[in-house]
Amino acid sequence: MKFTTGIFDELALQVKKIAKVMDVINLSIGSPDLPPHPKIIEVLTREVQNPQNYGYTLNPGLEELREALVFWYRHKYRVFLEVNETIVLLGSQEGLAHLPLAIINPGELVMVPNPGYPIYEAAAKLAGAKIFYYPLTEENNFLLEIEKIPEEILKATKLIFLNYPNNPLTVLASYDFFEKMVFYAKKYEFIVVNDLAYGELTFDQAKSISLLEIPGAKDVALEFTSVSKSFNLAGIRLGFAAGNPKLISKLTLLKSNIDYGVFKPFQKAAIEAFKYRDIIISDLVKTYESRRKVLIDSLKKWGWEVKPPLSTMFLWAKLPSGFSDSKAFAFNLLSETGVAVTPGIGFGSLGEGYIRMALVADEEKLVEAAKRIGSYLQGRSIT
Ligand SMILES: Cc1ncc(COP(=O)(O)O)c(C=O)c1O
Known part of the structure; x- marks a missing residue:
C-alpha cells in the first residue's frame, strides 16, 4: 500500500515558504512550545x-x-x-x-x-x-x-x-x-x-x-x-x-x-x-487554561465565537458563517496573515467546516494571531 502526502505535509511546506517573507504564528502542530521542568x-x-x-x-x-x-x-x-x-x-x-x-x-x-x-x-x-x-x-x-x-x-x-x-x-x-x-x-x-x-x-x-x-x-x-x-x-x-x-x-x-x-x-x-508529575501538570493545565481563555476572548472580539474545550491543547472551531472549505480557509489565512491553523478536513471528511488551533504560543502571540485572523475575516466582510 502506498502512502501519499497529505494536507499536513502541504501545510508544513507552505509554513516554511511563508516564513521567508512574514513572521509566522504557527498554531497548526500540537508540538508544545513550553520547556520541560528543569x-x-x-x-x-x-x-x-x-x-x-x-x-x-x-x-x-x-x-x-x-x-x-x-x-x-x-x-x-x-x-x-x-x-x-x-x-x-x-x-x-x-x-x-x-x-x-x-x-x-x-x-x-x-x-x-x-x-x-x-x-x-x-x-x-x-x-x-x-x-x-x-x-x-x-x-x-x-x-x-x-x-x-x-x-x-x-x-x-x-x-x-x-x-x-x-x-x-x-x-x-x-x-x-x-x-x-x-x-x-x-x-x-x-x-x-x-x-x-x-x-x-x-x-x-x-x-x-x-x-x-x-x-x-x-x-x-x-x-x-x-x-x-x-x-x-x-x-x-x-x-x-x-x-x-x-x-x-x-x-x-x-x-x-x-x-x-x-x-x-x-x-x-x-x-x-x-x-514531579503533580507540580508539572498543575502548572501546565493552568497555562493552557489561561491561553485558551486569551485566544477565545480575543477571537470573540473579532466576531468569532469558539466553544471552550474541556481538554487537550487545541481549539476545535467551526468556521465562521460564509466559510465552508477548511483547506482554502487555512491556506488563505496563512498566506495573507502568517497564522497557521490546521484544516479540519485533514482529520477526515467529517472534519470539513472546522479548523484546529493549537495553544502552542504565548498569550501575546495568541492575541496577535487573533488580531490577524480578525483582519482576515473583516477583509472578507464576514464579521
Ligand atoms: C491523539 C494523539 N495520539 C498520539 C500522539 C502522538 O504522541 P507521541 O508523541 O507520544 O508519539 C499525538 C500527537 O500529537 C496525538 O495527538
Whole structure:
C-alpha cells in the first residue's frame, strides 16, 4: 500500500515558504512550545554524560520506568497494573502504528474515527486491514455510538481505536461510555484501544477517564499514553502501552524485530518527570487554561465565537458563517496573515467546516494571531 502526502505535509511546506517573507504564528502542530521542568533537563544532562548509557536498552523498556507508569495509573485512575502489562514505546505514535501489524491479519476490519488523529487510519493500512470509519459529529457529542453500528460490522471488527480526550475534537468520554465499549468488545470479540495522550490536559475541573478503569477491561483493552504533551517532551519520543498482557507481549515481540528500545537517558528523564508529575501538570493545565481563555476572548472580539474545550491543547472551531472549505480557509489565512491553523478536513471528511488551533504560543502571540485572523475575516466582510 502506498502512502501519499497529505494536507499536513502541504501545510508544513507552505509554513516554511511563508516564513521567508512574514513572521509566522504557527498554531497548526500540537508540538508544545513550553520547556520541560528543569529537573528533567538536569537528569537528562547527567545521564547523557554517562558513557554506559549508550547501548541498546531493548524492549519492553526499563523496569523502573514501567513501575513509575504503574504507580501513575494507580495514583491518577485507581487502575492496578502489573509491570508485565506495560511497555515503553518510541512515542505512543510508534506503538499505535505497530499495534494492528502485531495483532491483525490482512483483510480484517479495524474501526477508526472520522474525524480522527491520522495514525489510526495509517496503522490499519500498514497492517493491510479493512477500515470502517465511524462518524463523530456534534449531534453525537463527538462520541462513538456503538449501538448504531450495523451488526455485521461489529461481528467483523477485530479492533477499535478510541481517542478520549480527543484530538482534534477536544471532548472527553465518560465512565459509562467506556463501560459500554468494554461490554461490546466482549460481546463481539474485538479489541478496544484508547489513545490517552491528552489524559493530563483537562480543564475546569474536568477529569479524564482511563479505559482500564472499567472492571474486566484488561481482558479486551489496551491504552496508550505519552510523555510528549504531559511533560513537554515531544522530541524525546517516549510513550507507553498498558493493558492486556497478551497484547503487550505481541506488541513487544513485533517491536523486538524492529527496534531496540528508547535511549536510556530519555527513559531516566521520564522517570524523573513522573516524580514531579503533580507540580508539572498543575502548572501546565493552568497555562493552557489561561491561553485558551486569551485566544477565545480575543477571537470573540473579532466576531468569532469558539466553544471552550474541556481538554487537550487545541481549539476545535467551526468556521465562521460564509466559510465552508477548511483547506482554502487555512491556506488563505496563512498566506495573507502568517497564522497557521490546521484544516479540519485533514482529520477526515467529517472534519470539513472546522479548523484546529493549537495553544502552542504565548498569550501575546495568541492575541496577535487573533488580531490577524480578525483582519482576515473583516477583509472578507464576514464579521
Ligand atoms: C491523539 C494523539 N495520539 C498520539 C500522539 C502522538 O504522541 P507521541 O508523541 O507520544 O508519539 C499525538 C500527537 O500529537 C496525538 O495527538
